[in-house]
Amino acid sequence: MSQATDSLKNEILICHRCALAGSRNHVIFGEGNTDAEIFMIGEAPGREEDLLGRPFVGKSGQLLDKILDACGFNREEHVFISNIVKCRPPDNRVPTPQEAAACMPWLIRQIELVDPKIVIFLGATALKYLAGSNLRITRERGNWLLWQKRLAMPVYHPAALLRDPSLKRETWEDFKKIIYKYREVVDPHHYSAHI
Numbered sequence: 001m002s003q004a005t006d007s008l009k010n011e012i013l014i015c016h017r018c019a020l021a022g023s024r025n026h027v028i029f030g031e032g033n034t035d036a037e038i039f040m041i042g043e044a045p046g047r048e049e050d051l052l053g054r055p056f057v058g059k060s061g062q063l064l065d066k067i068l069d070a071c072g073f074n075r076e077e078h079v080f081i082s083n084i085v086k087c088r089p090p091d092n093r094v095p096t097p098q099e100a101a102a103c104m105p106w107l108i109r110q111i112e113l114v115d116p117k118i119v120i121f122l123g124a125t126a127l128k129y130l131a132g133s134n135l136r137i138t139r140e141r142g143n144w145l146l147w148q149k150r151l152a153m154p155v156y157h158p159a160a161l162l163r164d165p166s167l168k169r170e171t172w173e174d175f176k177k178i179i180y181k182y183r184e185v186v187d188p189h190h191y192s193a194h195i
């Protein structure tokens with residue numbers, strides 16, 4: 001981890017910019033390679049994440065890891081994962097616009113430091129708060145957007161796939177596009193066992 005990332009992490013870990021600080025066990029900085037070319041953004045930490053201090057470690061996280069594995073990606077090398085807010089909203093509710101706005105500068109600084117070629121919005125909340133409240137995940141998923149001068153793609157959140165497994169087929173089509181794009185802009189020899 002670079003010195004800049006390390007000092008950003010130290011700042012974030014003591015953040016009290018919004019009310020979520022009052023009920024958290026951990027601030028979830030994020031996880032993965034801080035030089036990754038793919039930056040994934042989910043919604044918010046859940047119960048397991050809050051207890052363990054790591055993002056995407058519950059059932060959604062396990063499914064995300066399976067999808068990444070099918071793509072030939074992993075957290076150690078290819079991706080960095082964070083969320084719209086870094087502290088758990090009570091009862092896993094969706095972060096409010098005020099909470100998202102308070103936490104956004106942290107996320108933007110993280111993205112600037114990681115400097116990825118590809119950004120993935122995991123689900124409706126990330127899409128709404130990052131790209132615009134008029135955008136619908138059902139319409140935008142699988143389409144490349146230009147976001148902050150970076151390639152970005154919205155996909156369904158893994159929790160949505162757990163609720164409705166019929167979405168898995170479309171999601172795999174979206175991740176195939178991400179693999180092709182990774183080969184195009186990062187590594188032409190990137191290996192996936194499936195495509």
Ligand code: SF4
Nearest residue numbers: 015018021086087103
């Ligand atoms: S959610 Fe973000 S802004 Fe709110 S206290 Fe946690 S780190 Fe700070």
